[in-house]
Amino acid sequence: xxxxxxxxxxxxxxxxxxxxxxxxxxxxxxxxxxxxxxxxxxxxxxxxxxxxxxxxxxxxxxxxxxxxxxxxxxxxxxxxxxxxxxxxxxxxxxxxxxxxxxxxxxxxxxxxxxxxxxxxxxxxxxxxxxxxxxxxxxxxxxxxxxxxxxxxxxxxxxxxxxxxxxxxxxxxxxxxxxxxxxxxxxxxxxxxxxxxxxxxxxxxxx
Amino acid sequence: xxxxxxxxxxxxxxxxxxxxxxxxxxxxxxxxxxxxxxxxxxxxxxxxxxxxxxxxxxxxxxxxxxxxxxxxxxxxxxxxxxxxxxxxxxxxxxxxxxxxxxxxxxxxxxxxxxxxxxxxxxxxxxxxxxxxxxxxxxxxxxxxxxxxxxxxxxxxxxxxxxxxxxxxxxxxxxxxxxxxxxxxxxxxxxxxxxxxxxxxxxxxxx
Numbered sequence: 167x168x169x170x171x172x173x174x175x176x177x178x179x180x181x182x183x184x185x186x187x188x189x190x191x192x193x194x195x196x197x198x199x200x201x202x203x204x205x206x207x208x209x210x211x212x213x214x215x216x217x218x219x220x221x222x223x224x225x226x227x228x229x230x231x232x233x234x235x236x237x238x239x240x241x242x243x244x245x246x247x248x249x250x251x252x253x254x255x256x257x258x259x260x261x262x263x264x265x266x267x268x269x270x271x272x273x274x275x276x277x278x279x280x281x282x283x284x285x286x287x288x289x290x291x292x293x294x295x296x297x298x299x300x301x302x303x304x305x306x307x308x309x310x311x312x313x314x315x316x317x318x319x320x321x322x323x324x325x326x327x328x329x330x331x332x333x334x335x336x337x338x339x340x341x342x343x344x345x346x347x348x349x350x351x352x353x354x355x356x357x358x359x360x361x362x363x364x365x366x367x368x369x370x371x372x
Numbered sequence: 373x374x375x376x377x378x379x380x381x382x383x384x385x386x387x388x389x390x391x392x393x394x395x396x397x398x399x400x401x402x403x404x405x406x407x408x409x410x411x412x413x414x415x416x417x418x419x420x421x422x423x424x425x426x427x428x429x430x431x432x433x434x435x436x437x438x439x440x441x442x443x444x445x446x447x448x449x450x451x452x453x454x455x456x457x458x459x460x461x462x463x464x465x466x467x468x469x470x471x472x473x474x475x476x477x478x479x480x481x482x483x484x485x486x487x488x489x490x491x492x493x494x495x496x497x498x499x500x501x502x503x504x505x506x507x508x509x510x511x512x513x514x515x516x517x518x519x520x521x522x523x524x525x526x527x528x529x530x531x532x533x534x535x536x537x538x539x540x541x542x543x544x545x546x547x548x549x550x551x552x553x554x555x556x557x558x559x560x561x562x563x564x565x566x567x568x569x570x571x572x573x574x575x576x577x578x
Contacts (some may be wrong), residue, residue, distance in 0.1 A: 168403070181548075255558075333559060333560050336554055337549075343543075348542055350541055351540075352386070352540060359563040359565075361559075362550055363560075364572060368539055
């Protein structure tokens with residue numbers, strides 16, 4: 167059995183933002199931040215998981231499909247969950263257990279298609295242990311948002327960081343790497359070149 | 373004759389820095405900033421232009437050689453020149469005319485191998501016109517530093533921006549895109565994947 171890898175996969179602008187200015191509840195990507203993810207909205211593999219028909223198969227589609235396939239469980243920050251709770255279709259796109267980092271206990275929420283949200287109040291290591299426990303021979307994805315990914319990076323718990331680098335500037339907003347220990351050691355793992363985005367995957371070296 | 377293209381080619385950390393903290397005269401790359409350029413120091417095509425023997429041929433070497441070959445003239449900021457003046461070998465690595473943006477008139481400085489430094493006191497457009505005038509069917513490289521590249525970007529005078537993205541964080545320093553108009557429109561032109569750096573070239577769309 168391949169050991170479970172812990173990975174994150176985020177869109178980022180060329181100037182380092184994962185959300186534009188004025189990000190807040192109800193505007194989680196900030197002003198203009200949806201442009202970061204423009205490349206994915208037409209990808210068939212992504213649309214299918216959102217319950218939408220159509221879309222393109224492409225190299226970007228293979229990257230998206232691969233991440234869906236390898237994720238046997240997810241860990242997610244509370245703010246990302248709050249946004250998604252009202253926005254995801256049923257079945258939600260995960261099709262696997264999702265462990266939500268929160269300070270407020272709540273009963274698990276079972277949705278169609280294999281997605282079960284479980285609320286974890288005792289920290290990032292506990293949530294990751296739970297996710298590992300159910301991922302089987304698959305991997306664990308730290309879904310986001312940026313604050314949650316940073317916590318796992320700084321705790322040395324992330325094995326791979328994938329960045330979907332969008333060829334645009336946002337100029338202001340939330341920077342992925344603000345507050346990440348600059349001693350983080352990364353190696354280029356894989357680069358996938360697409361017309362409208364560059365998929366950069368890095369291994370975290372310990 | 374192919375129209376002259378105006379390009380810049382800079383190293384950048386994954387968190388967007390072209391120099392580390394405490395960059396100043398005598399420490400132009402800032403603390404740790406030389407790590408951004410680590411990938412190039414072993415490249416044969418780069419070493420040869422610095423008057424150094426040895427080095428590797430690689431995909432990165434092809435990128436370096438291509439930029440040297442296409443540059444028929446250079447434009448450079450004053451601070452970059454000041455650093456290089458005391459550091460470049462003779463012949464310097466340019467082998468072509470270099471127009472230095474400055475406020476202090478000075479006679480041209482002729483060096484071996486085709487490098488002539490000419491000092492331009494009437495602004496970035498004048499310097500670019502001079503460079504275009506001597507580039508022939510080659511292109512003009514805006515050498516840097518970051519402040520100079522930003523000026524050309526914001527004036528709409530740059531056709532291509534190449535970033536050598538190093539898989540590391542600096543955490544503080546000089547960010548390439550600080551102060552660049554976020555309405556800048558870029559398209560992915562070419563991606564070259566190397567083990568220790570990713571060469572990303574963008575077209576500026578007008």
